[in-house]
Amino acid sequence: MAPVRAACIAAGSLSLTAVAAASTSAEAEIAAFRAEARHPQDGPHVDLRYRLEATEFVTEISMNLVFLDWMIEAPREDAERIDPAELGAIAPRIEAYCRAQLPVVIDGVTVAPAVRALAINDPDPVLLPLFPLSGWRGLRKISWELAYPLPNAAETPRSISVVWAAYPPDLLSILPSKPPIVIATEWSAGGLRTLFELTRDEPGYTWHRPDGGIAARLVSVPGPPTPRPLVPAWATLSIAVFAVAFGAAAAARRGPKVALGSGLLAAAVVLVVRPSGPAFLAFGTRLPDAIDEASARETFESLQRNLYRAFDYETEGAVYDALAYSVSGELLEETYLGVRRSLVMEEEGGAMSRVVAVRPVATRLVSQGELAIEGADRDAGSRVAAFKVEATWQVDGRVTHWGHSHDRTNEYDGRFTVIATADGWRIHDAEVTRQERVDAAAPEPGAIEIPPEDAEL
Numbered sequence: 477m478a479p480v481r482a483a484c485i486a487a488g489s490l491s492l493t494a495v496a497a498a499s500t501s502a503e504a505e506i507a508a509f510r511a512e513a514r515h516p517q518d519g520p521h522v523d524l525r526y527r528l529e530a531t532e533f534v535t536e537i538s539m540n541l542v543f544l545d546w547m548i549e550a551p552r553e554d555a556e557r558i559d560p561a562e563l564g565a566i567a568p569r570i571e572a573y574c575r576a577q578l579p580v581v582i583d584g585v586t587v588a589p590a591v592r593a594l595a596i597n598d599p600d601p602v603l604l605p606l607f608p609l610s611g612w613r614g615l616r617k618i619s620w621e622l623a624y625p626l627p628n629a630a631e632t633p634r635s636i637s638v639v640w641a642a643y644p645p646d647l648l649s650i651l652p653s654k655p656p657i658v659i660a661t662e663w664s665a666g667g668l669r670t671l672f673e674l675t676r677d678e679p680g681y682t683w684h685r686p687d688g689g690i691a692a693r694l695v696s697v698p699g700p701p702t703p704r705p706l707v708p709a710w711a712t713l714s715i716a717v718f719a720v721a722f723g724a725a726a727a728a729r730r731g732p733k734v735a736l737g738s739g740l741l742a743a744a745v746v747l748v749v750r751p752s753g754p755a756f757l758a759f760g761t762r763l764p765d766a767i768d769e770a771s772a773r774e775t776f777e778s779l780q781r782n783l784y785r786a787f788d789y790e791t792e793g794a795v796y797d798a799l800a801y802s803v804s805g806e807l808l809e810e811t812y813l814g815v816r817r818s819l820v821m822e823e824e825g826g827a828m829s830r831v832v833a834v835r836p837v838a839t840r841l842v843s844q845g846e847l848a849i850e851g852a853d854r855d856a857g858s859r860v861a862a863f864k865v866e867a868t869w870q871v872d873g874r875v876t877h878w879g880h881s882h883d884r885t886n887e888y889d890g891r892f893t894v895i896a897t898a899d900g901w902r903i904h905d906a907e908v909t910r911q912e913r914v915d916a917a918a919p920e921p922g923a924i925e926i927p928p929e930d931a932e933l
Contacts, residue, residue, distance in 0.1 A: 518609045519647030520546055520657065524674075526638060528665035528683075531629045533582060533636060535589070538619035542610045546644040548573050556612040558596050567594055570620065577641040580624045582633050589622035609647055632666070636683045643676040660876045662830075667794050671830050671874055690798045694782040698775050700861055700896035701767065767863055772841040775901050776865050776894055779803075783903070784831045784871065787815060804895065804902040811906065818886065818911065819873055829873030829884060837868040837887070847895055847904075861896040862904070870914065885915035 520543035525536040541558070544550055548569050552562045571591045580587050599615045607614035626633060643656035656676045663670040663683055672681055686693060726732075767775070779802045786798030796808060803811045819829050844863035870887045889910035894901050 518607045518614055520610075520644040521614075522642075522659060524640065524659055524661040526661070526663045526665075528633070528636065531626055533580065533587075533624040533626065533633075535578070535580075535622040535624075535638070536619075537622065538617055540610070540615065540617050541613040543642070543644060544618055545613070547642040557616055558618060560596065563594055563596070566618075567591060570594070574622055577639075578622065579639055580622075581635075581637040582624065582627055583635060585627045587624040587627065589624050592621050592623055594618070594620040632685055634685050637680060638682075639680045640674045641679060643679075660874075662876050664790065667790050668788050669790055669830065670788070671832065671876055690794070691801060693788075694785060694798070694801055695778045697778040697782070697901055698771060700901050767841075767844055767861075769841045772844070772863050772865060772894075773836075773839040776839055776867065776892060776903075777836045779894065779901060779903055780836070780867070780869065781834050783811065784815070784834045787819065787831055801899075802903060804897065804904045807903060807906065811903075814906075814908070818871070818888075829875045829882075832872040832874045832883070835870045835872075837870060839865055839867045842866055842891075847893070849895065849904075862893060864891065864893050866891050883915065884913065887912050887914045 520540065522537065522539035522543050527534050527536070539547075541550075541556075550558070550566050550569060552558050552566070558566065571589075574589055574591065578589070580589065595618070597617045597619070599617075603615055604612065640659060640661075643659070645654035646657040647654060649655055659674045661672060661674060663672065663681070665683060666686065668686075670683075674681065783799060783802040786795050786802070789795045789798055792812075795812060799808055799811060816828065819831070842864040844861075846859040847862035848859050866889070868887065868889050870885055873884050873886070875882045887910075888908055890906060890908040892903055892907075893905035895904040
């Protein structure tokens, strides 16, 4: 806050008390800005987002003047700002650059964009100390949209390919030779949000239309073992065929040996073929085969991976629909709220991170058997196959803003009950016993420690 204090003292009209008050107020405003704007980054930055709509594909671009001046020549009277009256002269330069350097290919057709919603911001001067390297050019931003009409608006495109060409040097890098920046961005299409990064070495991204519904995006989960009848239909059928063949031979006044042979032969044919037979011929049930450790681990870890994948969707309804493939109805709301809370990054002003990866650390089968389940759609006290596991897992979350991302890794311990339902295995009960952030590990001896972002600012 030294620049704020120096400016106040230089004015010569404030007492030390007023200086302290102004400094405290400025600190509060900057802290509030950090919470709202999620760590503005000094040097060149661009906020880049893609979204697919019903009739067009849109690229949202917002960059500070440091980035703009590196990307194109944008003449203006004052290098520190762009006057609204100057936008008319700059817009054609932006459009020419985007048409030449930012091609978009939709279903094999290169589509030219139209620039719209061109605007500049009017930042608060109190935020200037956050940009010691680039000053006003780092704080002031220009934004616009690129609208690409779909070649066939009657159906969703099969594929869309984009390229981003501008990668100015990262002025905050601790390396003597400043590397080009990495641009963290996101793609929104069909109710799904995807995070990815663009670099000078890999400047492109191709989106493919997903086939199928929600289930097509989920990991395949092994089905529960099914109970088998004590007397299968084919066994009952063989007895019935024996009786018919024996009775027919006896009625034809064949000898006892011939009648017995006819019945046994008919029964043997059924035993060899083993037809499924009608269900009413099966009698009794036996317990399903026990699930082994490896199968229990694969089943639970697949369900858990799908549980987190549900939060790739943008709307609450779609998240609930995807969760229903992993969690039983009684646990849906609790799981939704619990996972959302775990994804909130308090240090980023309460922004909700997106799940980048789920890594099982250890999964142990504790017990298995039958569990009494009650509910509106079940008979009172009905019993289903179930097993319990204790698990340790890690989740990588990422918040993307100001053209860069903040990653966080949490590790969890928990106990889970998985039950067999008519739709397959589902997590029926969950208890998280430990949550710990594990990404802030101490650096290895001799490693270069990168300062935190607040220190960089």
